[in-house]
Amino acid sequence: MSADTADDHVEHSLREFLGRARWFGGKGRELEVTDVQRLGVVGPPDATEPRVVVHLVEVTYSDGDTELYQVPLAFYAEPQDRLDHAVVGQWTEDGMGQVLAYDATHDRAAMARYLEAFGEEADGELTFRRMQGHDLDLTAPGTLFSGEQSNSSIAFGEDAILKVFRKITPGENPDITTHKVLTEAGSTHIANLYGWVESGDLHLAMLQQFLRTASDGWDIALASVRDLFAEADLHAEEVGGDFAAEAARLGTALKEVHEQLRISFPTGTASAVDIVEGMKGRLHAAVEIVPDLQQYVEGVVAVFDAVDDLGEIPVQRIHGDLHLGQTLRTVLGWKLVDFEGEPAKPLSERLLPDAPWRDVAGMTRSFDYAPHAVAESMPEDDPDVIAQRAHRADEWARRNRKAFLSAYCGELAETDRTLLTAYVLDKAVYECVYEARNRPTWLPIPLAAFPRMI
Numbered sequence: 001m002s003a004d005t006a007d008d009h010v011e012h013s014l015r016e017f018l019g020r021a022r023w024f025g026g027k028g029r030e031l032e033v034t035d036v037q038r039l040g041v042v043g044p045p046d047a048t049e050p051r052v053v054v055h056l057v058e059v060t061y062s063d064g065d066t067e068l069y070q071v072p073l074a075f076y077a078e079p080q081d082r083l084d085h086a087v088v089g090q091w092t093e094d095g096m097g098q099v100l101a102y103d104a105t106h107d108r109a110a111m112a113r114y115l116e117a118f119g120e121e122a123d124g125e126l127t128f129r130r131m132q133g134h135d136l137d138l139t140a141p142g143t144l145f146s147g148e149q150s151n152s153s154i155a156f157g158e159d160a161i162l163k164v165f166r167k168i169t170p171g172e173n174p175d176i177t178t179h180k181v182l183t184e185a186g187s188t189h190i191a192n193l194y195g196w197v198e199s200g201d202l203h204l205a206m207l208q209q210f211l212r213t214a215s216d217g218w219d220i221a222l223a224s225v226r227d228l229f230a231e232a233d234l235h236a237e238e239v240g241g242d243f244a245a246e247a248a249r250l251g252t253a254l255k256e257v258h259e260q261l262r263i264s265f266p267t268g269t270a271s272a273v274d275i276v277e278g279m280k281g282r283l284h285a286a287v288e289i290v291p292d293l294q295q296y297v298e299g300v301v302a303v304f305d306a307v308d309d310l311g312e313i314p315v316q317r318i319h320g321d322l323h324l325g326q327t328l329r330t331v332l333g334w335k336l337v338d339f340e341g342e343p344a345k346p347l348s349e350r351l352l353p354d355a356p357w358r359d360v361a362g363m364t365r366s367f368d369y370a371p372h373a374v375a376e377s378m379p380e381d382d383p384d385v386i387a388q389r390a391h392r393a394d395e396w397a398r399r400n401r402k403a404f405l406s407a408y409c410g411e412l413a414e415t416d417r418t419l420l421t422a423y424v425l426d427k428a429v430y431e432c433v434y435e436a437r438n439r440p441t442w443l444p445i446p447l448a449a450f451p452r453m454i
């Protein structure tokens with residue numbers, strides 16, 4: 001094979017692989033792999049098999065957009081039956097001859113290399129950084145998480161979890177930098193940062209405390225709603241699975257995280273007029289994707305316009321995409337995870353200080369989603385039962401929103417209420433686009449929120 005043909009073959013194999021990968025954000029779009037960089041070897045260059053090489057793959061879509069994806073590959077000379085499900089391709093590698101390439105995140109032997117590299121704080125083409133104060137278990141076996149994720153997470157025994165970022169934007173990754181600051185400040189509401197991997201100005205992976213026994217806030221909320229729906233004659237506060245005390249603890253956790261972020265990152269103000277302009281821009285763009293939103297535009301714009309007179313709004317570093325699925329309940333209280341911000345926003349925007357109300361709005365929307373997601377999963381024809389469930393769903397959402405908000409900030413001032421309502425609508429607009437693109441059967445959940453709010 002000539003060099004060109006060999007490169008074409010690698011690009012073709014990677015394109016097929018990306019198309020199958022659950023974390024790949026460009027599914028369904030026409031694309032080419034236009035560049036493949038080998039960023040570096042994980043572990044000693046002369047290590048025995050597997051040879052683990054981090055690749056950075058540039059994809060170019062038919063509309064000209066480009067994106068970078070990280071693909072760590074484990075190379076073997078012979079087929080590895082245990083990794084049949086993770087094969088990427090077969091080609092010739094410099095110094096190795098013919099190799100089989102596998103997605104390294106599925107390979108325990110390859111992931112052991114990562115852990116060893118943290119032990120040595122290897123400083124080669126790839127830099128492995130460690131935070132002080134944690135005695136990392138360098139022998140723990142790695143297990144890939146199986147959930148629907150936009151990145152790939154590997155748990156190491158009971159100690160640590162490594163999140164390998166897939167879509168890469170050059171520059172700071174706020175998941176790492178926010179966790180670093182909160183860990184150094186001793187925040188009790190996050191999983192501590194243990195380390196990270198970088199290459200030049202690229203942040204490639206984050207190692208943090210594994211909250212092994214924690215329960216996902218979304219799952220706990222759904223169980224609470226199911227308890228309520230199972231008891232036709234009881235109110236939310238009367239059923240065993242009442243969530244309000246947890247909602248209040250979540251409000252306190254968010255308040256304390258926001259306070260710390262205000263101390264540790266730059267703060268400032270943003271003009272209400274600019275905030276409203278951004279919200280209206282997102283609304284009009286969303287209507288193009290979700291035409292059903294058109295009927296609510298006038299009402300939503302009226303709510304946004306009420307923000308125009310609020311002058312300068314305090315802004316700071318925030319979570320950016322907070323919802324119940326980003327909260328974990330441990331025996332020591334609630335932890336917030338995933339400080340990357342909304343996946344669809346460009347990095348430059350995600351790094352800008354923003355109003356903390358955006359996080360409050362995210363949780364508010366989640367309290368609305370949970371009961372409606374449960375109702376959605378219980379097909380029903382009887383209009384009385386449907387109406388009764390809708391009533392109880394609203395009661396659950398109202399109760400938990402109230403508990404969360406009063407723990408977060410006490411009684412809301414009128415101006416804060418105006419601002420929060422606008423942020424909640426802005427989030428619902430975002431959700432309509434998210435659902436239309438990712439889970440069209442759930443689009444009715446955010447859509448149904450509009451008539452209740454405007």
Ligand SMILES: Nc1ncnc2c1ncn2[C@@H]1O[C@H](COP(=O)(O)OP(=O)(O)O)[C@@H](O)[C@H]1O
Pocket residue numbers: 145147148149150151152153161191208209210211212214216325326327328337338340
């Ligand atoms: N430190 C942790 N310990 C245990 N589970 C975690 C930890 N961080 C995240 N998770 C869980 O891993 C899954 C994905 O985490 P997340 O950070 O949201 O990844 P992604 O950016 O890929 O969506 C979620 O189910 C989350 O609850």
Ligand SMILES: O=P(O)(O)O[C@H]1O[C@H](CO)[C@@H](O[C@H]2O[C@H](CO)[C@@H](O)[C@H](O)[C@H]2O)[C@H](O)[C@H]1O
Pocket residue numbers: 150218321323324325338341342343362365366367369370431434
């Ligand atoms: O967790 P991600 O950072 O990938 O966030 C995206 O996906 C979320 C869904 O997994 C989505 O959240 C929406 O659905 C949740 C229920 O599954 C609900 O609790 C949230 O309130 C709702 O926004 C999130 O918006 C999206 O960015």
